[in-house]
Amino acid sequence: MQLTVDQERKPSVEKAALLLALTQTREEEEKLKVSFSEVFDIRCGVTELGGKVANLQHTGKLTNSVISTALNIGIIPEEARKIHALIHATLEASNSVFTHTNSNADMALKIGLTTNVEWLAVAIYGRSSLHPLLEHARVGLGVMHL
Numbered sequence: 288m289q290l291t292v293d294q295e296r297k298p299s300v301e302k303a304a305l306l307l308a309l310t311q312t313r314e315e316e317e318k319l320k321v322s323f324s325e326v327f328d329i330r331c332g333v334t335e336l337g338g339k340v341a342n343l344q345h346t347g348k349l350t351n352s353v354i355s356t357a358l359n360i361g362i363i364p365e366e367a368r369k370i371h372a373l374i375h376a377t378l379e380a381s382n383s384v385f386t387h388t389n390s391n392a393d394m395a396l397k398i399g400l401t402t403n404v405e406w407l408a409v410a411i412y413g414r415s416s417l418h419p420l421l422e423h424a425r426v427g428l429g430v431m432h433l
Contacts (some may be wrong), residue, residue: 291348297327300401304410307333307399308426323366323401331401332360340415341390345382353377353398353409362400363407364433373400376409379429384411390426392417407431 298306303323310316316333323329334356336348343349354373356362384396394412406414411431416422 298409304399304401304408308410308412337395370413376429380409380411380427383427384425
């Protein structure tokens with residue numbers, strides 16, 4: 288699947304985050320990040336992580352990964368209000384991903400982060416499985432005003 292950006296129409300931060308989370312290769316991811324940044328002035332980043340649901344959700348591993356990525360890449364500055372918005376967007380996105388999931392299930396997640404001057408979006412796409420034959424996709428999206 289090749290993901291492209293229509294340079295005539297500016298994508299929303301939500302759509303940009305979802306497209307980044309759906310990329311399958313680093314090349315595809317880099318191409319989108321460059322387009323979003325240079326053409327549309329949308330700052331963006333991507334992180335990936337995996338593990339058991341209980342470790343990702345209850346230990347804060349997911350939230351910490353998102354915050355670290357956002358601060359290290361410069362998606363948001365180190366300001367309390369913006370970090371607070373990022374945490375809420377992450378929690379909103381993770382609610383959809385972790386709903387009706389066994390705490391022993393394994394997850395492999397890709398997270399797209401995007402922001403413009405006013406809004407911030409966190410999109411999570413991944414797969415969950417208790418057994419290799421039971422694997423299925425999950426997606427979540429969180430958006431907050433900065």
